Amino acid sequence: MYNLKIYFKKPKSMKHLMSSKLLIAFVMVLCWNSVKASDFITVDGFKYYVDTTKGEATILANDYEGDIVIPSVVVFEDKDYAVTTIGKNAFKNCNIQSVILGKNISTLEEGSFMGASLRKVSFPSQLINIGKGCFKGCQSLLEVTMGDGITTIPASCFEECVNLNKINLPPSITEIGYQAFMECRNLNEIILPNSVVKVGKGCFFNCSKIQKLSISSSLMEIPGGFVNGCSSLSEISIPNSVVKIGGCAFANTPIKKIDIPQSVSLMANQVFANCNKLVEILCHAVIPPAVYDTGYSIPIFDSFENINSCVLFVPKESVDSYKNDKQWRNFLVVKSLDGGTEEQKSCSIPSISYIFGTLSFESSTPGAEYHYTINDSDVATDKYNTDGKVQLNGKLDISVYATADGYKASDKATATLYWLNAEGGDDTNNINLVKTRGVMVTTDSDITISGLNDGEVITFFSVNGVNLGSAKAVQGVLHFAKPNESIVIAKIKGNDLKIAIK
Known part of the structure; x- marks a missing residue:
């Protein structure tokens, strides 16, 4: 389309007028030809x-x-x-x-x-x-x-070509766009030639009959939703060229095993969401792949219900790194790639408390069960002595460990429950009452005494009588830093507790 503007001055004579008409006719011919x-x-x-x-x-x-x-x-x-x-x-x-x-x-x-x-x-x-x-x-x-x-x-x-079952991708292909084959529900195999360097998000989304997918060795990023919903996919091979895996890339697929090469350093959210048949992940990266920001604050393994049973294989020298990484630490079973022994998480060590007459154990491991032993040194059966006098210690030695499905047993926690004379009084019949109360002592990280009265002050001494300091109970629990002593004496309202320091 041409926008042509022609400006004429007012003709000075008939001769000029005829010249103008001829010029207009010539311009119209030019425009018609255009x-x-x-x-x-x-x-x-x-x-x-x-x-x-x-x-x-x-x-x-x-x-x-x-x-x-x-x-x-x-x-x-x-x-x-x-x-x-x-x-x-x-x-x-x-x-x-x-x-x-x-x-x-x-x-x-x-x-x-x-x-x-x-x-x-x-x-x-x-x-x-x-x-x-x-x-x-x-x-x-x-x-x-x-x-x-x-x-x-x-x-x-080819989106929604629901009956397409055969397509060849020539080696000239370098790029496949966003959702290019989405909902092609009858494709059963795809081979991405090594010429492909870029693939768009959701490229094979819901291609429900694809059983095998070979990925180009030139591809550096597996996009988000790459094979999401490919409900027949049982095998996929990731080449060493890949450094980044997008969100939900393998979500909702029945893959049983996946091999993540050492080159992968970044993974997005929900990569394996609802991969309920995935039982083995082989991750060759020495440094655990990190999650990258996709605009969603969702972990890599969100909605991956098999995380408690799926075995994670990693380099031998990286086992601890994966176990401590905030994205990977939820795997319960970690094995080294060189065939080393299984590294299974232990239950968390249970805490022991005694409050309001109730002895309690608690572990942070879900579904933990408790195995405990209580020894009372005052209990005796068919014992013998010559003077007829028995010294009562008034204490219970307690040990407990936790177990749970999928976890190793925890280490043991120990504590001592002391029975102390409390302040006495008379009943209505003027019969003197001897009252007792129990206090719990543990010496794992510090000296912890529970079962005390709120605000109660306890003083600690060495066996040589040196005052080591005092502490006050808060909400019935007292903490005192462990001194450089093997045994300390805690004085609690006329009671002396001999505490062995671990």
Whole structure:
């Protein structure tokens, strides 16, 4: 389209007026010739846009049906024009069963065959450009043969081609776009040639019959949702070129084993979400792969319910790194890749407390069960002495460890429960009462005494009578730093407790 503005001065004479009219006529001829540089024609049922300056023609949308043979040239005004392009939406939703592309076709524009009834397509070698959504929704399409001129499969190109079961990807392909094969539910195998360097998100989303997928050795990033929902996928191989794995990349698949190469350093959220059959992960990275920001504060292994039973294999020297990493530490079973012994998490060591007359154990491990022993040194059966006097210690030695499914038994926790004389009093019959109370002593990290009265002050001494200091109970519990002594004496309202320091 040309915008041409012509300005004339008022003619000074009849001669000038005639000259102006001739000039206007000449300009109109020029403009008409410019318009005629392209034209719209219909030949043999095909509607064309003819670009006379380039000598090319584009097939436009029309009501097409049946078996289509695209000609190589179209004749317009006794001149041949190469048919090079299938225009945007040209065959959209048309009832066509097959198409043979002419030898001059180099471009299929956006949506050119979207929703058509095609069953089979073969691309000539000169075809180099395909628009996005080109074959989207072609639900009768069974087979696609690509020529080696194609370098990019654009976004949604074959999306929802639900019956497509065979497609060859030539070694010329370097990029596959966003959701290019999404919902192709009858594809059963895909081989990405080593020429592919980039793949868009959700490329094979919900391709429910894919059983095997081979990934290009040139690919550096596995995108988010890569094979999400591929419910038949049992095997996938990740090449050493990959450094990054996107969110939900393998989510909702039945893969049983996956090998993550040493090159992978970044993984996004929910990579293995709902992979309920995954029992082995082999991760060769010496440094545990980190989670990268995708805009969602969701861990790598969120919604991975098998994390308690899936075995994680890692380099021998990295076992502790994985066990302590905030993303990987939830795996209960870790083995070294060189076949070393299983490293299984232990239950957390239970704490022991005595409050309001109740002895309690608590471990932070879910489902923990407790195995305990209580020894009372005052208990005696069929003992013998000569003077008839027995010294009562008034204490119970307690030990406990925790177990849980999927965990090793914890180390033992120990404590001593002392029975102390409390402040006495008289009952209504003036019979003197001897009252006792129990206090619990542990010496794991410090000296901890529970079962005390709130605010009660305890003083500690060495066996030589040296005052080591005092501490006050808060909410019935007192903490006192362990001194450099093997035994200390705690004085509690007239009671002396002899405490052995671990």
